Amino acid sequence: MYAIIKNGGKQYKVQEGDILLFDKMGLDPKTAIEIKEVLAVNNGELRVGTPFVEGAVVMAEVINEGRDRKVVIFKKRRRKDSKVKRGFRRDHTRVRITAINA
Numbered sequence: 001m002y003a004i005i006k007n008g009g010k011q012y013k014v015q016e017g018d019i020l021l022f023d024k025m026g027l028d029p030k031t032a033i034e035i036k037e038v039l040a041v042n043n044g045e046l047r048v049g050t051p052f053v054e055g056a057v058v059m060a061e062v063i064n065e066g067r068d069r070k071v072v073i074f075k076k077r078r079r080k081d082s083k084v085k086r087g088f089r090r091d092h093t094r095v096r097i098t099a100i101n102a
Contacts, residue, residue, distance in 0.1 A: 001015065001016070001041075001042065001043040001100055001102075002014065002015045002041075002042050002100075003015075003038050003040065003041045003042070003056065003058055003100045003102075004038070004039045004040040004041075005035050005037060005038055005039065005058050006037040006038075006039055007022050007023075007035065007037065008022060008023040011039065014058060014097045014100070015097065015100075016097055016098065016099060016100060017096070017097065018096070018097045019063065019094060019095070019096050019097075020060075020094070020095050020097070021068075021092040021093070021094055021095075022092065022093045022095055023090075023091070023092065023093070024065060024091035024092060024093055025062070025065075025093045026065075026093075027062045027065075027093065028062065029062055029063060029064050029065075030061065030062065031061070031062045032059065032060070032061055032098075033059070033060040033061070033062065033095065034057055034058075034059060034060075035057065035058040035059075035060060036052070036056075036057055037052055038052055038053045038056035038057065038058055039051065039052065039053070040053065041053050041056050041100065041102045043100075043102050047102065053102070055101075055102075056100075056101065056102050057101045058097060058099070058100050058101075059097070059098045059099040059100075059101070060095045060096065060097050060098060061095065061096050061098050062093060062094070062095055063094040063095065063096055064093075064094050065091070065092070065093050065094070066091075066092060066094065067089045067090065067091055067092070068089055068090040068092060069089070070087050070088070070089050071087060071088055071089070071090070072085065072086075072087040073085070073086045073087060073088075074086075
């Protein structure tokens with residue numbers, strides 16, 4: 001059984017026990033999350049919502065919050081003496097999917 005959920009403008013295909021990195025939510029560890037933006041559910045037959053599946057809920061639990069590795073953006077224009085170096089570290093919330101209720 002799997003579901004396709006929407007969180008933070010992104011879509012994720014999830015099964016029970018999966019661990020995902022969502023955008024930072026500012027929640028404490030062991031907090032339960034109820035995700036109601038379920039786009040599709042497959043439990044033998046595929047149910048697709050318009051835009052969301054009625055009555056479908058994905059339960060998740062916060063593991064921790066942290067930061068990803070640094071991503072470096074380097075732009076160089078040849079023969080122009082033009083260089084730009086930028087970087088960032090994405091803040092994330094690590095989440096474990098505990099149940100899919102269709």
